[in-house]
Amino acid sequence: MKRPWTATVLAVLAVVAAIVAVVDALRYAGIMPIAALGPLKFFGVSIIGIILSAIVALIWLAVARQLWSVDPRGWLFVVVIAIVYLIFDFVAMVGGSTFQALLPSLLVNAIALILALLPGTREAFGQS
Secondary structure, rough: OOOOOOHHHHHHHHHHHHHHHHHHHHHHHHOOOOOOOOOOOOOOOOOHHHHHHHHHHHHHHHHHHHHOOOOOOOOOEEEHHHHHHHHHHHHHHEOOHHHHHHHHHHHHHHHHHHHHHHHHHHHOOOOO
8 A cells, every 4th residue: 555645744743743752851851951942841840741751752653653554543643642742731831831942842743733634634544
């Protein structure tokens, strides 16, 4: 079966989202501060942000593999994990992070969710 272009784009986007999540985990830990974006805070308890970001990064890598092989479960995971991480980002904003600090994560996850919900993408993964 020929891989649809949307599956390829989603797989690459999933890898980018995993990299963003790893960078977020490092930023929560204070190891990789990016001054232009501002500090990441999660209600003063950075360990929760570190753990959640690391778990999401691992999930995104597993999803990338599923998307690459056009597994319908990969499409479902994209939708679920993008929504979960967007919610996590909004909770982090309430917890003290700035919108600017969370912008890379918000953009990547929003784009992944929008692309996954396009009718052509849904058809490619057998979701109607």
